[in-house]
Amino acid sequence: MMDFAKEVIARSHEVPVLVDFWAPWCGPCQFLAPVLEKLAAEAQGQWALVKVNTDEEPEIAAQYHIRGIPAVKLFHRGEVIAEFTGAMPEFQLKQWLAKHLPDxxxxxxxxxxxxxxxxxxxxxxxxxxxxxxxxxxxxxxxxxxxxxxxxxxxxxxxxxxxxxxxxxxxxxxxxxxxxxxxxxxxxxxxxxxxxxxxxxxxxxxxxxxxxxxxxxxxxxxxxxxxxxxxxxxxxxxxxxxxxxxxxxxxxxxxxxxxxxxx
Structure with a gap:
């Protein structure tokens, strides 16, 4: 069981944290995951990626009202400041990050x-x-x-x-x-x-x-x-x-x- 309070909430006071809610059986999740991982690596620590398996963490998924996956939420200073549901191509995801990442x-x-x-x-x-x-x-x-x-x-x-x-x-x-x-x-x-x-x-x-x-x-x-x-x-x-x-x-x-x- 993950420590969401430490890995996401506390960490988001240091850098923005992008949380990917996913599950192994979800096709769009498999499409989105490598795109997120690539962009997180390119960010070089400017923001962090945390993956939450909704099958393994149903309470966290319920707490954040996850009704469809993949669901992505951006945390900053302990709060969700932006989110989307569904898969995005890389160019569109870059635009989304540019718009919503704290400056x-x-x-x-x-x-x-x-x-x-x-x-x-x-x-x-x-x-x-x-x-x-x-x-x-x-x-x-x-x-x-x-x-x-x-x-x-x-x-x-x-x-x-x-x-x-x-x-x-x-x-x-x-x-x-x-x-x-x-x-x-x-x-x-x-x-x-x-x-x-x-x-x-x-x-x-x-x-x-x-x-x-x-x-x-x-x-x-x-x-x-x-x-x-x-x-x-x-x-x-x-x-x-x-x-x-x-x-x-x-x-x-x-x-x-x-x-x-x-």
Whole structure:
């Protein structure tokens, strides 16, 4: 009996672990297995392959709801982050791995995005400057630099950066749009019923108080939903997306924001 907790869960905190659920009688499993083994060898330790015979480990198969095989699940930091069922040709499997394998550089950039919204820019200046010197050509790093400029109040510099960067991945295309929305918020001239709330949101941004930014934006949504093509709504969504759904502020204000829309 295998020690799944040690071989997969614990190991996945060191490197991503690809688990192949299979059985000796399964024809597609026999097709997929050598492809997985070849790619695992080529990865040279960047990710690990673990095979689970569902006939010998029915409890593990049941725990992970295996209903058809081959079933492949990718574990990272103890959690399943991607999966598929059935056999794949090698070229398609390479594309799947490229899409779903964790990227340490991307994770570092994403962490810095959130930190830039939580702490004073000076507190993480060295981390961002080091990253920019090493990876200045990457679109994700350029987007991080744009947020860095926004946090320092350099709106025009941020907008110029955003006009020049062209990410290819949909996640980062959306992130670019969120940054453009925040730049629009910070450069607008508040008017109408939501004037005070929007001005307060701009001041709270300058002070780095994101909770107050969200508070005032929700207030602006309730006062004037239509201001500048629904800018308060768009800016709130932009902040929520940049912080991430699991962030405490997003959890705290999501319901109030949803209620403000109606």
């Amino acid at each position: 340490p550089l991307r994770e570092r950039i994403e962490a810095l995005f959130v930190q830039l919204l939580e702490v004073a820019p000076a507190d993480i200046a060295k981390s961002i400057e080091d990253l920019y010197q090493q990876q200045a050509s990457k679109a994700e790093v350029q987007l991080l630099q744009a947020l860095w400029q926004l946090r320092q109040g350099n709106i025009q510099e941020a907008q110029s950066l955003l006009q020049e960067v062209h990410p290819q991945d949909m996640q980062w295309i959306e992130r670019k749009q969120h940054l453009l929305t925040l730049a629009e918020l910070l450069s607008c001239t508040p008017t109408g019923a939501a004037q005070n709330a929007l001005a307060n949101a701009q001041q709270a941004w300058k002070k780095g108080n994101m909770e107050q930014v969200i508070e005032q934006l929700i207030q602006a949504v309730m006062l004037d939903k239509r201001f500048q093509d629904e800018l308060p709504r768009r800016a709130t969504i932009a902040l929520f997306q940049l912080l991430g759904e699991s962030h405490p502020l997003v959890k705290q204000y999501r319901r109030r924001f949803d209620m403000a829309l109606y």
